[in-house]
Amino acid sequence: MVARAGLKRWLLLPVLVCALAAAALAGWWWVIHWAPDRARYPTQGVWLDAASGPVEWATLRASGPGGHGADFVYLTASTGAGDRDPAFAAGFDAARAAGLQVGAVHVYDLCVPADVQASNFVTTVPRDKHMLPAAIALDIDARRCPDPPGEASIDSELTTFLNEVERHLGRPVVLMPTAAVEARYHLAARIDRNVWVIGDFRPPGYVARPWVLWTATHRLHVAGVDGPVRWVVVQQ
DSSP states (O other), X not given: OHHHHHHHHHXXXXXXXXXXXHHHHHHHHHHHHOOOXXXXXXXXXXXXXGGGXXXXXXXXXXXXXXXXXXXXXXXXXXXXXXXXXXXXHHHXXXXXHTTOEEEEEEEEOTTSOHHHHXXXXXXXXXXXXXXXXXXEEEOOOTTTOSSOOOXXXXXXXXHHHHHHHHHHHTSOOEEEEOHHHHHHHOHHHHSOSEEEEEOSSSOOOOSSSOOSEEXXXXXXXXXXXXXXXXXXXXXX
């Protein structure tokens, strides 16, 4: 009797393994295809850079989650003092030609002087009244900035950066702080700019006021781009 019970458990093992594999596959499929409901967030788009690979812009515009393509694209333009995304200029023109609204992102380096970063951005991004408001991505990057400055220094430097960039663009930018930056510096609470938040699958609550843009997932696979993308929605 004991041997028969052991045999039964042994025979059930492949069934259990198959069930777990099927569940894992279903979970993976859900993760790479999930995007927020269009009924709740009618305007949706994507944030891309050179690492996203080649883009078929017309396909991206026409086909996306739920059968709806991207409405807009943000392209990383510059990082820190001297890094410029090699795909920005061509992507800017091609995205606009495909009918997408386009915005630029600067990845801010907490350890680099603001005026140097502003110079990098304004020489990379054209002055264009039809562009979406530029976004400034802020994170604590131990590799780039192992000893982040204090709050007073960030206030001074970021004010300088915003003044120079907004003078060039002719409009306010959007701040995109990560949860780590917001916890340390409370930028959204102290700087009067629209806010872009980041958090997979559900809107995060790490800023103390309403957000305008939300990176809802960085794992979405969409037609027109080979790898996973950061999918962004607009709060109406």
